[in-house]
Amino acid sequence: MQRIGVFVCWCGSNIAGTVDVQAVSDALAHEPGVVFSTNYQYMCSQAGQNMIKDAVAEHKLTGIVVCSCSPRMHEATFRKTAAAAGINPYMVEIANIREQCSWVHKDMQTGTEKAIILGKAAVAKVNLNTPLTPGESPVTKRALVIGGGIAGIQTALDIADAGFPVDIVEKKPTIGGKMAQLDKTFPTLDCAACILTPKMVDVAQNDKIRIFSYSEVTDVKGFVGNFDVTIKKHARYVKEDICTGCGACTEKCPMKKVPNEFNLGMDNRSAIYIPFAQAVPKVATIDPNYCNMLKNGKCGVCSKVCAAGAIDYTQKDEFIEEKYGAIVVATGFNPISMDKFDEFAYNQSKDVITSLEFERLTNAAGPTAGKLLRPSDLKHPHTIVFVQCVGSRCDACAEKGKEYCSKICCMYTAKHAMLTRDKYPDTEVYVFYIDVRTPGKNFDEFYRRAVEEYGVHYIKGMVGKVTPEGDKLKVQASDLLANKQLHIDADLVVLAAAIEPDKSARPLATMLTASMDTNDFFTEAHPKLRPVESPTAGVFLSGACQGPKDIPETVSQAGAAASKVIGLLAKDKLTGNPCVASSNELMCNGCSTCERVCPYGAITYENKEFRMPDRTTAIRRIAVVNPAVCQGCGCCTVACPSGAMDLRGFANSQIIAEVDAICK
Amino acid sequence: MHNKNQYLQEELLRTSGVNPKKCMRCGKCSATCPAYDEMEYHPHQFVNMVESGDIEPLLNSKSLYRCLSCFACIDRCPRGVEPAKLVEAVRLAAIRKQGANHLKADDVPAMLDDDIPQQALVSAFRKYAK
Amino acid sequence: MQVKEYKPLIVAFCCNWCSYAGADLAGNNRLNYPADVKIIRVPCSCRVNPMFVLRAFQRGADGVILCGCHPGDCHYTSGNYYTRRRMALLFSMLDYLGIEKERTRVEWVSAAEGAKFAATMNDFAEKVAALGENKRLEDLRCKR
Numbered sequence: 001m002q003r004i005g006v007f008v009c010w011c012g013s014n015i016a017g018t019v020d021v022q023a024v025s026d027a028l029a030h031e032p033g034v035v036f037s038t039n040y041q042y043m044c045s046q047a048g049q050n051m052i053k054d055a056v057a058e059h060k061l062t063g064i065v066v067c068s069c070s071p072r073m074h075e076a077t078f079r080k081t082a083a084a085a086g087i088n089p090y091m092v093e094i095a096n097i098r099e100q101c102s103w104v105h106k107d108m109q110t111g112t113e114k115a116i117i118l119g120k121a122a123v124a125k126v127n128l129n130t131p132l133t134p135g136e137s138p139v140t141k142r143a144l145v146i147g148g149g150i151a152g153i154q155t156a157l158d159i160a161d162a163g164f165p166v167d168i169v170e171k172k173p174t175i176g177g178k179m180a181q182l183d184k185t186f187p188t189l190d191c192a193a194c195i196l197t198p199k200m201v202d203v204a205q206n207d208k209i210r211i212f213s214y215s216e217v218t219d220v221k222g223f224v225g226n227f228d229v230t231i232k233k234h235a236r237y238v239k240e241d242i243c244t245g246c247g248a249c250t251e252k253c254p255m256k257k258v259p260n261e262f263n264l265g266m267d268n269r270s271a272i273y274i275p276f277a278q279a280v281p282k283v284a285t286i287d288p289n290y291c292n293m294l295k296n297g298k299c300g301v302c303s304k305v306c307a308a309g310a311i312d313y314t315q316k317d318e319f320i321e322e323k324y325g326a327i328v329v330a331t332g333f334n335p336i337s338m339d340k341f342d343e344f345a346y347n348q349s350k351d352v353i354t355s356l357e358f359e360r361l362t363n364a365a366g367p368t369a370g371k372l373l374r375p376s377d378l379k380h381p382h383t384i385v386f387v388q389c390v391g392s393r394c395d396a397c398a399e400k401g402k403e404y405c406s407k408i409c410c411m412y413t414a415k416h417a418m419l420t421r422d423k424y425p426d427t428e429v430y431v432f433y434i435d436v437r438t439p440g441k442n443f444d445e446f447y448r449r450a451v452e453e454y455g456v457h458y459i460k461g462m463v464g465k466v467t468p469e470g471d472k473l474k475v476q477a478s479d480l481l482a483n484k485q486l487h488i489d490a491d492l493v494v495l496a497a498a499i500e501p502d503k504s505a506r507p508l509a510t511m512l513t514a515s516m517d518t519n520d521f522f523t524e525a526h527p528k529l530r531p532v533e534s535p536t537a538g539v540f541l542s543g544a545c546q547g548p549k550d551i552p553e554t555v556s557q558a559g560a561a562a563s564k565v566i567g568l569l570a571k572d573k574l575t576g577n578p579c580v581a582s583s584n585e586l587m588c589n590g591c592s593t594c595e596r597v598c599p600y601g602a603i604t605y606e607n608k609e610f611r612m613p614d615r616t617t618a619i620r621r622i623a624v625v626n627p628a629v630c631q632g633c634g635c636c637t638v639a640c641p642s643g644a645m646d647l648r649g650f651a652n653s654q655i656i657a658e659v660d661a662i663c664k
Numbered sequence: 665m666h667n668k669n670q671y672l673q674e675e676l677l678r679t680s681g682v683n684p685k686k687c688m689r690c691g692k693c694s695a696t697c698p699a700y701d702e703m704e705y706h707p708h709q710f711v712n713m714v715e716s717g718d719i720e721p722l723l724n725s726k727s728l729y730r731c732l733s734c735f736a737c738i739d740r741c742p743r744g745v746e747p748a749k750l751v752e753a754v755r756l757a758a759i760r761k762q763g764a765n766h767l768k769a770d771d772v773p774a775m776l777d778d779d780i781p782q783q784a785l786v787s788a789f790r791k792y793a794k
Numbered sequence: 795m796q797v798k799e800y801k802p803l804i805v806a807f808c809c810n811w812c813s814y815a816g817a818d819l820a821g822n823n824r825l826n827y828p829a830d831v832k833i834i835r836v837p838c839s840c841r842v843n844p845m846f847v848l849r850a851f852q853r854g855a856d857g858v859i860l861c862g863c864h865p866g867d868c869h870y871t872s873g874n875y876y877t878r879r880r881m882a883l884l885f886s887m888l889d890y891l892g893i894e895k896e897r898t899r900v901e902w903v904s905a906a907e908g909a910k911f912a913a914t915m916n917d918f919a920e921k922v923a924a925l926g927e928n929k930r931l932e933d934l935r936c937k938r
Contacts, residue, residue: 070814070818070821071835072810072814072815072818096818096833096835098821099817099818099820099821099822100817100818100821100833101829103821103822103824104820104821104824104825104826104827104829104912105826105829106826107829110829111829113829114829114832117832118832121832121834515871523871525871527866535871579837597876599870599871599872599873631870632837633837633838633840633841633869633870633873634836634837634838634840634841635838635840635841635870635872635873635876637841637843638840638841638842638843638844638876638880639876647837647841650836650837650841652843652845652846655834655836655841655843655846656845656846656849658834659805659834659846659849659850659853659855660849660853662803662805662832662834662850662855663803663805663850663853663854663855664853
């Protein structure tokens, strides 16, 4: 039996004004388990707290009920008091007789009656309270960043800056991501490479950062502070630590007809390649799908020309296991496939291109060395049509497009149009738009400059179809404001393709038990207040894996994610919430119902040996809750068909006791 | 905004199954329409005007009979609005309202020439007559 | 014979993160609602076992209301969706057993909606009071 002390607070006249505090403390003195009951002017004051401590010592109390303001206000205060008095802080319950009683009721009699009932409910609960100790788990002081685009780079740099080691896992042979492929960046028009490549070099030179390029995460186990991650390092058939990146092998390689993915297949590379001049790590990679030596054992030119002797045709995929305290997802985005948009003739004409291809065409390091030439005949285009919202805001065709707005297309199209008019004033540029969406610092001014100073023709309407005819592209479109149908003979058509999360995101989310929305974007823990955290503790989000984002937004989210990681890694130990679910292994039948409703993946199953009544042993499957991952929502307790699952601090018996006390 | 044609509007939406509120005014239907220049009111205007209850002009417009029912607008519409079905519904309403057919059997011989396929005549009757 | 004024007994389960804070806000703003409403704090509305609701009716409660975060705003991401489904089933079963639908309710109250909390409780208490005592499920053996 508990020995409970009841402490009724007056809160000056806040409570005492409408509740007869003396009557309350008198009434509660006769409740089962109560051995001491008193009231005082300000329970939360130093004197009030001392009163509690003295009473604990004098009456050997094991539980405390404070009838006062909301537990959201002073629960922590009184728990500390209890701990200081030498009893478990979770043996304290608060009866809220201010916010939910004295302040909302005017009549002294009803107020007092209700306060007594609330006090009885709290006493009934404390009678069933058990001492709880928050679990502690150590924190591995190392972070993993998955994805080496600008989001991953910025996050890694910021974490390393705070002194914590970081690993970047990038599935391509080099970090840099989409930003490395861009030409100029809006709205200031500085060149992407000029601002990105120094950051890539910083990453390479930072001794706190390791880069696993050409690698993928294949398995994640564990929980916040203690993740066990398996990384698969694909064989690149070149010894990374020996290769100097001189490029002799790429020049001499006889297999030169490999579509260059960095230039989106608009030119060719060799079978052994370095994606681009500023690649980090600057190491060659052999493409096993094209290399003659790897395919049929004939060639070996690269190993002959390599002065450093870095080529190793026998290299195998390597698996690395490492422990991490925090994981940042920065898997980024891709433009969607244009294959299903027949009306734009993307697959019929080489001169219908996506905006990312246009970036490469205007990039000085691109296939045309920065000269705007159309891909089919390498002639300068004189009429260019830009089509916006290709596949964005498209809810009729889930198999083709995306329902959301891709956010970045309005701005990069304005940039493309402006740059084209700037470099080639003899070019007519048409932009077909549904809406121009330019919220952002200096964004609308940028778009207006494209229209007003550079004379880009912005037309409210959509392109209906593109028909290749001779060396022209017949564009049929509507001009809604003029209420006309337009027919334009274009030389080049540029499609602002919608963007979608990278395909690797969904399997990764499954490994991390992080949740995703229907579009495969990672879900944040709270859409407004916790935008860079995943609901899964220890997993953080950076960049476009969480939703379409431009570079400034990506970088700010990357920094925010880094600061969250630093906050986590700075702790030596994580103190958990002790009010977590726990399963009674004798009642659990291993049905997996609780596992399915748990939003955190905190429940796993294990086979355990039980001694049966007839002295045999049996192996049974039982649920085990990881207290470091469980957040204590209690959803599983209701789902459990056998009643094995219960929540500490809010146990079934405790809540039923409260119900009973109220319904007496 | 008072809508004097509310009954007719509801009837049109019901028979066509079209929800014009889904339209985001991109104009792709009109951009894709092969009969655009023949029409006084274009596919996107049909959607817009039915939504605002401005239906009288549509009922009296020759545009109803210029729509080829090729359904390109239905195929291309990113929001699944299906303008051609709305045109069809207005056309039906016009035919019912007039109590007369747009195409009368007596007029046909004058239109005939050797190139007209039988199928075109049959489909024209189906489309323009009760 | 003296007729005692009928006072309904209402149990309100409030989730810690939204509705309990909403109830506190109603108090801070001194928004009155009947003293017949007694609040039980739970971590999330999905913690409310249908058993608790049945227990309340068994012990003589006249109405039971669950308050949680708005859909999409659950502190635990998806708890209130479970509540919505579970309670839809439970309440229709209770309706079948003769516990009128007006005696049970699920309401979404955010931490900022003190006024909504008070208005909801006023409305709910009024409806329950109009129905009179719950005699259907009350277990007289529990009466003292």
